[in-house]
Amino acid sequence: MENDVNVDVLVVGAGPAGLAAAVAARKAGCRDVRILERDDAPGGILQQCIHNGFGLHRFKEELTGPEYAQRFIDAVEEEKIPVQCRTMVLDISPDRVVTAMSPEYGIQQFKAKAVVLAMGCRERPRGALMIPGTRPAGVYTAGTAQRLVNMEGLMPGKRVVILGSGDIGLIMARRMTFEGAKVLACVEIMPYSSGLKRNIVQCLDDYGIPLLLNHTVVDIQGRERVEGVTVAKVDEKRQPVPGSEIHYDCDTLLLSVGLLPENELSKTAGVKLSPVTSGAVVDDTMQTSVPGVFACGNVLHVHDLVDFVSQESEEAGRAAWAYASGSSKTAESYTAVLDGFGVRGCVPQKIGKTGADDKVAVSFRPGGVFRDAEWRIRDGENVLFKRKGRILTPGESIHVELPRKLFAESESVTVEVVQEGVSK
Amino acid sequence: MTCIGCPMGCQLDVTKEADGTITVKGAGCGRGVIYGKQEAVAPQRMVTALMPVKGRSRPLSVKTATAVPKEKIGDVLAAIAAKCADAPVKIGDVLIADVCGTGVSIVATSNAR
Numbered sequence: 001m002e003n004d005v006n007v008d009v010l011v012v013g014a015g016p017a018g019l020a021a022a023v024a025a026r027k028a029g030c031r032d033v034r035i036l037e038r039d040d041a042p043g044g045i046l047q048q049c050i051h052n053g054f055g056l057h058r059f060k061e062e063l064t065g066p067e068y069a070q071r072f073i074d075a076v077e078e079e080k081i082p083v084q085c086r087t088m089v090l091d092i093s094p095d096r097v098v099t100a101m102s103p104e105y106g107i108q109q110f111k112a113k114a115v116v117l118a119m120g121c122r123e124r125p126r127g128a129l130m131i132p133g134t135r136p137a138g139v140y141t142a143g144t145a146q147r148l149v150n151m152e153g154l155m156p157g158k159r160v161v162i163l164g165s166g167d168i169g170l171i172m173a174r175r176m177t178f179e180g181a182k183v184l185a186c187v188e189i190m191p192y193s194s195g196l197k198r199n200i201v202q203c204l205d206d207y208g209i210p211l212l213l214n215h216t217v218v219d220i221q222g223r224e225r226v227e228g229v230t231v232a233k234v235d236e237k238r239q240p241v242p243g244s245e246i247h248y249d250c251d252t253l254l255l256s257v258g259l260l261p262e263n264e265l266s267k268t269a270g271v272k273l274s275p276v277t278s279g280a281v282v283d284d285t286m287q288t289s290v291p292g293v294f295a296c297g298n299v300l301h302v303h304d305l306v307d308f309v310s311q312e313s314e315e316a317g318r319a320a321w322a323y324a325s326g327s328s329k330t331a332e333s334y335t336a337v338l339d340g341f342g343v344r345g346c347v348p349q350k351i352g353k354t355g356a357d358d359k360v361a362v363s364f365r366p367g368g369v370f371r372d373a374e375w376r377i378r379d380g381e382n383v384l385f386k387r388k389g390r391i392l393t394p395g396e397s398i399h400v401e402l403p404r405k406l407f408a409e410s411e412s413v414t415v416e417v418v419q420e421g422v423s424k
Numbered sequence: 425m426t427c428i429g430c431p432m433g434c435q436l437d438v439t440k441e442a443d444g445t446i447t448v449k450g451a452g453c454g455r456g457v458i459y460g461k462q463e464a465v466a467p468q469r470m471v472t473a474l475m476p477v478k479g480r481s482r483p484l485s486v487k488t489a490t491a492v493p494k495e496k497i498g499d500v501l502a503a504i505a506a507k508c509a510d511a512p513v514k515i516g517d518v519l520i521a522d523v524c525g526t527g528v529s530i531v532a533t534s535n536a537r
Contacts, residue, residue, distance in 0.1 A: 047534070050472050050473075050474070050485035050487075050533060050534075051472045052470050052472055052487060062470070063533075064472055064485060064487055064533040066485055066515070066533050066534035067515055067533050067534075070515055070534070070535070149474075150474065150483075150485065151482060152481075152482065153474065153476075153481060153482055153483040178473055178501055179474075196428075196431070197426060197427070197428045197429075197430070197431055197432075197433045198428040200426070200433075201425075201426055201428045202428070202469060205426070206469070206494070206497075371432075390430070390432055390452065390453075391430065391431045391432045393431045395431065396431055
């Protein structure tokens with residue numbers, strides 16, 4: 001292969017988003033699509049998610065992560081789409097020149113007619129939490145521990161405390177227990193867990209692991225290796241309550257405290273990012289503020305179900321090929337989609353008044369826990385769509401497909417939660 | 425017990441009447457009643473775990489083909505850990521036919537080439 005390559009559609013990342021986007025571009029007619037991946041093999045984060053629960057929406061069956069990933073890897077192989085692994089993308093220019101480096105080819109430059117950003121997200125690390133204490137070995141993000149245990153066959157420790165009760169932390173509580181570790185507690189600063197009820201029951205309750213809500217880690221002890229952590233209750237302002245400290249002797253602290261879209265490359269391309277999702281601002285074809293650059297999957301916004309990643313990425317892949325082939329019909333005007341009360345991170349942020357599809361997918365995350373609430377989309381006082389929910393929580397994002405014409409008359413619409421007594 | 429059907433997490437109160445019928449109180453919907461009965465009488469779980477592969481440092485991810493009785497989880501894990509798979513293995517290959525007398529097989533969920 002030469003080091004200067006022209007390509008129609010270039011996909012950055014071979015996780016579930018990148019794989020689905022590439023296959024969709026190919027099926028739409030793109031003969032020249034390729035994927036760059038920094039890991040040794042395609043599949044992304046799903047390869048280490050050996051638990052089941054993936055694919056219920058898409059395949060109507062419960063698959064494990066590797067099984068879900070393999071279906072898309074098989075599709076990529078069937079379509080003979082080249083996946084260049086061990087390749088780190090270093091830079092994407094606003095005119096879509098992608099610079100990458102690999103042991104096989106050294107520095108390469110890809111001149112792409114369209115680029116799909118599918119780099120995924122990363123975990124919030126200890127440094128983002130400002131936990132006091134020493135800096136010994138034994139503090140891991142839950143996902144790092146998951147990779148060590150499930151892929152490398154290594155155990156990070158024997159006595160474990162988990163900070164944060166997101167699903168990865170809960171899943172790791174069970175995995176570590178299965179592999180012989182003692183998980184002492186799962187500590188959550190908020191008054192509720194962002195994890196699924198199913199995971200709280202089947203990963204913590206089943207094994208007698210306490211979930212401490214309104215608690216956080218206030219100290220880490222140990223010089224070379226973690227020797228213990230101190231946990232304390234927090235008040236309404238999430239400040240530690242003196243006198244409420246509990247000490248745990250442990251050798252490992254896992255952090256499951258949130259995911260952040262990994263947008264360093266998007267920034268080099270000049271892509272406008274949303275302060276709410278930390279991902280690109282996109283229209284309903286997943287096109288970013290830079291023409292010909294599209295984004296999908298967890299680099300766009302953090303998903304809780306991979307099924308919706310696949311769906312969104314297929315849209316991005318098709319739209320990228322439409323752009324590359326010059327057949328895309330860019331909308332002349334857009335409807336802005338705004339976050340209202342109780343709603344965080346609507347995607348897309350704008351919807352074309354015209355477009356190839358009659359339907360558009362909209363998703364958002366509730367900003368808090370709302371019981372017997374209703375969420376709605378309104379233009380001024382005019383309610384365009386509403387739906388009731390017995391419960392809305394930040395842990396379960398909302399996805400809905402709506403007719404494009406619903407938005408066609410509006411300059412902007414607001415998505416909001418309405419609850420008796422607490423609206424607006 | 426806590427219902428797992430949705431984020432509501434209804435607290436279920438399951439009782440067995442004198443005539444053997446089981447009643448579920450506290451469920452906000454029909455799914456909770458079904459879950460409560462199943463969970464009280466014969467709780468079941470899918471088990472996903474790792475199996476060593478001969479001559480490899482990286483383990484193979486495996487699962488129970490269907491859910492197994494909850495009290496068998498420990499035995500099932502021990503049986504998986506005691507077995508060593510021979511590469512190559514493909515997704516769906518049966519590695520243990522009837523694990524711990526449950527009638528459920530252990531199948532591979534990833535490929536080992």
